[in-house]
Amino acid sequence: MPTISAFYGIIIQMFYGDHAPPHIHVKYGEYKAVIDFQKQEVTHGSLPRRATNLVLDWVELHQAELMDNYLENYRNFVQIISNQNLLPLWSKLWNGMLLKSVLKPITGFLFVLKTAYRVL
Structure with a gap:
């Protein structure tokens, strides 16, 4: 799972060809969470309040790039499976x-x- 950003000990990752809805995986110490970046909410897992607020602020700033990245990964995934x-x-x-x-x-x-x- 490629890391797309890391700050203050928070690691943000996105799977290649992952399921819908568009989301990111976040790790912070022993905490893990999945965040739907369109709705800007935690859908699975949990993070401490401060980490959650930092990530949601980061998501708000980078929402367009996250969607571009998700759609590009989706297109590449479809291309791979159609070739096979x-x-x-x-x-x-x-x-x-x-x-x-x-x-x-x-x-x-x-x-x-x-x-x-x-x-x-």
């Missing part, structure tokens, strides 16, 4: 049909794709 003839499978996964019928919901999208490909 995985686009039909990915479409089924994205629509949730395969997840509901075969697999348990899994948060790491690449892991889901790899697991589903083995199942089929």
Whole structure:
């Protein structure tokens, strides 16, 4: 997971080809959180109040770049899976049909794709 920023001991990362909604992963000491940068809110995990406020301020300043980065990663991911003839499978996964019928919901999208490909 590439680190896109680090300050005051806070590490901000974004997965390549990660699931929707657009979000970042934040680590601060033993704390971890996932932040939806469109809504500017913590969706999973927790951080101390000061760290949360610093990250949300940072997100507000960099929201356009975060979305550009997320969309570029998404385009690259689609290009990779289409080059490997995985686009039909990915479409089924994205629509949730395969997840509901075969697999348990899994948060790491690449892991889901790899697991589903083995199942089929």
